[in-house]
Amino acid sequence: MVTLTINGQTVQVPAGTTILEAAEKAGIKIPTLCYLKDINKIAACRMCVVEVEGSDRLAAACDTPVEEGLVVHTNTPKVRKARRVNMELLLSQHASYCSTCIRSGNCPLQKLANDLNIHEMPYHVHVARGYTDTSTPLVRQASKCIKCMRCVQICEKVQTMGIWDLAGTGSRTTVDVSGNRTLKTSDCTFCGQCVTHCPTGALTARDDTVKVLDALADPEITTVVQIAPAVRVAWAESFGLTGKKAATGKMVAALRRLGFDYVFDTNFSADLTIMEEGSEFLERFTHRDRYHWPMFTSCCPGWVRFIKSQFPHYVDCLSTAKSPQQMFGAVAKTYFAEKIGVDPHRMFVVSIMPCMAKKSECALPTMRDACGDPDVEAVLTTREMDRLFRSDNIQPGDLPEEAFDSPLGTGTGAAVIFGATGGVMDAALRSAYYLVTGENPDPDAFTAVRGNKPWKEAVFSIPGAGEIRVAVVSGLGNTRKLMKALESGQGRYDFVEVMACPGGCAGGGGQPIHDGEELAGKREDALWKLDQKATIRFSHENPEIQSLYQEFLERPLGKKSHHLLHTDHTTWEVVEKGIWLDSN
Template identity: 75%
Template sequence: MVNAIIDGRAVSVQAGTTILDAARSAGIPIPHLCYLKGINEIAACRMCVVEVEGIERLVTACDNVVLEGMVISTNSPRVRRARRTNLRLLLSPHDTSCTTCIRSGNCELQTLSQELNIHYQPYAVKPERSRIDLDAPLIREAGKCIKCMRCVQICDKVQGMHIWDVAGTGSRTTVDVSFNRLLKNTDCTYCGQCVTHCPTGALTARDDTNAVFRALEDPNITTVIQVAPAVRVAWAESFGLDPAFATTGRMVAALRRVGFDYVFDTNFTADLTIMEEGSEFLHRFTHRDQYAWPMFTSCCPGWVRFVKGQFPAYTDNLSTAKSPQQMFGAMAKSYFAQRKGIDPHRMFVVSVMPCISKKSECRLPTMADACGDPDVDVVLTTRELGRLLRSEHIVPADLPEESFDSPLGSGTGAAVIFGATGGVMDAALRSAYFLVTGRNPDPDAFAEVRGDKPWKEATYTIPGAGEVRVAVVSGLGNTRHLMEALEKGRAEYDFVEVMACPGGCAGGGGQPIHEGEELAAERGARLWQLDADAPVRFSHENPDVQALYREFLGAPLGEKSHHLLHTDHRGWSLPVFRREE
């Protein structure tokens, strides 16, 4: 342990602790912009400078450790002057049109400007010109970039995709897509982790709320909205509501006030996904010589883009089942439209997802099977949902609880855990066990696939089928390690669940942003609790899914199911880019 004095307080910390962490342990905040613990510790922004007695220069708190006897001032007049100067320099090439910025009110640069009492700018403001590409679901505005390098480091160290890089030299140095490409011409998975870790509005998801408003205003269009499992545990964070109060029922009520004709739950098609994907796995498992192994889940479009771009030889290992989002769109524009006598060409299907990559998925040419139009018309992120509600002056705290519409609004505990890492695997194993044995397992029998560990393995015995070796992985950097282990023969599995974002959809790139907080584990825990409290915990016991097969689809993997609920992953291609050695 080493002892120091920080702002007059005696502090004792482990040797090797940074000044920033030592101050934080004493409840003393030190501002910073570029710092991400263990990921981006480059002291580039200089906002964390502090004064250390006996040292002539100010030192950065994020990359200097506490030494025995240090006397540190974190907010002396000298420190405040230096921070103001540094921040004004950061603002000089910054587009400060805060009133039209999506991150206004949730921007670290804006917050620091207020805290440091910056109300004028002595330096000429010359924002970098932006090259905005609205064809991609992820948008970068160069004029709002502060060159903190967070996006580069998250993409390199956590996700391993190397999409972002430093470009230019001298005063022209900037952050841009690597190798001078447009984002749409890369194999970016659109996971959005760069967005959720950007301290400003330089990286955002493409905003599609105006398309939704146009549909809502058209009396000739029937508007249908579905809400993904992970959204229910995050939708009200931007309103500051307690999670216990921010129920799914109040979310449904809010969407009805916005004006949607039908409000449905993606949990319904999560259960449907289990029926199709679970049946597909059992078919492959009992005809092993006809298929490549292991079989991968296909619910996460970021993962699908990753495997097609990084490990294309494994494309046929993907389950052919569509994601719950796309299954819902297909069912809405076929089964539901027929039941209600609605022209599917005049139906507008909106998804609320914790994901940016879903915006790309709904535009794939292979996702238009119900009536020839896209099965899902627009995808909104959880953040966009918050903006939608604010635009309509909805106050969630004042709303009663309401139920989803029927019949596409019911879901089980097995469906809600799709939003947490390990949830798809857990739900699939529950129903696979039933489909083989005719009886339900203990719904908590597959707990080894749960939890926050980024790469989990387990082996289960299903009577009548044999041993099933499974793995669950989240985060694309971890996924790369798993895929390399498969390639080199160091690992063998039968069934693998992959989620592109660390922690699964609960930590998705479209979820609310909280600076310095990673909430995937906390949100995921609430999803597991919803499963534990659910009256029905098996997808095959969803009565509306049973009725759907009886009345419309016939059977899992049947002709109609295959046409509407499955896809050809080779039916579209990623841009091909070869780096010259």
């Protein structure tokens, strides 16, 4: 242990602790901007500088280790002046149009500038110019970049994609796409982790709200919206709502107030995915010699893009089942359109997703199987939905709860856990067990695949099928390790679930942003609790799924199911490492 003094307070911490961490333990606040715990400790912004007795230079608290007998002052006149000047210099290269910035009110830079009592600029403001490309789900505005390097570190250390890097020299130094590429010509997966960790509006998800509002305003169009499992445990955070005021039914009511004709639950198509993907796994497992192993889940478009660009020789291992989002769109524009007597060409399907990569998925030319139009026209992130509520002066917490529409609005406990890492695997094993034995297992028999551990392994025995070796992984850095283990022969699995974002969809790139906080674990816990409380906990017992097969699809892996609910991942390529195109 090391003993030091901070602002006259004696503090004891383990050797190797930084001054910032020691101050935090003592309840002393030191401002930060570029700092991300365990990821970014490069002291680039100089907001955390402190005065150390015996030294003429100010020390950056985030990367200065404590020493025995150190005496630290965190708020001297010298420190305050340095922080203020550093902030003014940052602002001199920042487009401070806060009233029209997407991060206004939730911006660490804006808050810190206010905290430092900066209300006018002593320096000439010169911002970087850059073309804003909205053809990809991820949008970068160079004029708002403060060169904090958070995006570089998240992409490199956590996701291992290396999309961002420093470009230029001297005063022209900035952050840009690495290798002299653009986002469109890079192998970016659009996971959005750089967006949720950016402290300003320099990185954002493309805003598709205007497209949706135009559809809502057209009386000739039937608007349909689906809500992903992970959205329900995060949407209320930006409103400060908890408990009953954060109920899913209030979100449903708010979407109806926006003008949607039908509000459905992606839990429905998550159950449908289990029927198709679970049946596909059993078909492969019982005919092992015909397939390349293991079988991978295909629900996450960020993961699909990752494997196609990084490990293309494993693409044939992907399940051919579409994601729940795309299955929903295909069913909505066939089965449901017939039921309500609507021309599917006059139907506009919107997804509310915790994900940015879903925006690219719905634009794939292979996702037009219902009527030739895109099965899903637009994807809004959780953040975009919240902004729409605010723009229409809707107060969701004050609305009475309303139920999803039918017949695409019923989901099970197995479906809601799709938003948590391990949830897809857990749900699939529950129904696979039933499809083989004709009996339900204990719904909590597969707990080994649950929890926040980034890479989980387990072996389960299903009577009549044998032992099934499974793995669950979240975060692309962890995924890369798993893939290399497969290549080296160290990892041998039958079924693998992969989610691109750490913690799964609960920690997706489209979720509400809380600077310095990682809330995926808390949101996941809420999803598992919803499963525990669910009346039905098996996808094959969803009555609306049963009706769908009886009335329309006939059976899992049938001719109609194959056409609408499955896709061939080899019929399109990531051309020029970033442009989705049909290979034909």
